[in-house]
Amino acid sequence: MEPLATQRQRQAWLLAARPRTLPLACASILLGSGLAATAQAFNPAVLLLALLTAIALQVLSNLANDYGDAASGADDAQRIGPVRAVSSGLLSPQAMRKGMVITALAATLLGLLLLVTAFGNQWGEILTFVLLGAASLLAAVTYTVGLGGTPYGYRGLGDVAVFIFFGLLGVIGTYYLHVQQLSWLPFLPAAACGLLATAVLNVNNVRDIESDARNGKSTLAVRLGRANAIRYHWALLGMALLLTLIYLLVLPVPLAGWSCLLVAKPVTDAARTLHRTRDGETLTSMLKKTAISTLLYSVLLSIGLVFF
DSSP, X not given: OOOHHHHHHHXXXXXXXXXXXXXXXXXHHHHHHHHHHHTTOOOHHHHHHHHHHHHHHHHXXXXXXXXXXXXXXXXXXXXXXXXXXXXXXXXXXXXXXXXXXXXXXXXXXXXXXXXXXXXXXXXXXXXXXXXXXXXXXXXXXXXXXXXXXXXXXXXXXXXXXXXXXXXXXXXXXXXXXXXXXOOSTTHHHHHHHHHHHHHHHXXXXXXXXXXXXXXXXXXXXXXXXXXXXXXXXXXXXXXXXXXXXXXXXXXXXXXXXXXXGGGHHHHHHHHHHHHHOOOHHHHXXXXXXXXHHHHHHHHHHHHHHHHO
């Protein structure tokens, strides 16, 4: 039988890794690969390695978030969200730093293998993506762990980062790894995916708005205030829907591709709930619903493009 201490440590690392956030990390990779398949340039090895790299980066971001919020005091006893490993004492700061280093190395190795698989000896493309990968690593760590200054997640810039890395860069970068050329049309669903991912973050920030304000974490929701943050949320959803409709009409997309619009109901239901309640557990369930809907959007659009 496995020692109890080992079981608890494994559970602590699983808690810190926050596996429920991983579907969101996969959404942009799946969508970019689906868009590439419509250009007859799909590479299964690129899809697999891109997914593994994205998952490693997301786990790194989660570990850094756990560590950074504990170090800054942003996690207090009144925090609404899931238990954090460092602030609760389940993992020491030293152990978390070591875990961050190991995860960063894994993400780097996976990313390099991905680039060699996609580009072979095309060193110009490899160098470009190495720089983009370095930016992704830096963004994952510095969201709540400042390097000589206030973390950008505490200055209301997290929304911009999520839109870029989970939308434009995630989708278009994956598309380019397959196709190795750019087209303007994929930018429409890429931006829509980024807006939906940003809406996920906004649900989180609206839920935590009181504790974040109390602890000096100036997310965009804190800066806007609750009422305006909810209006901003509706704007994110509306723009995502508009860009998707333009893409569906311009391409044009087969009827099955329109099934991606089915996610409009769950995300709008979640948005309405932001108006009706401040209950932490309820809003956490709405966060999950919005994240799963973002993944479903990518999957349904990709399936509609590829198989119909």
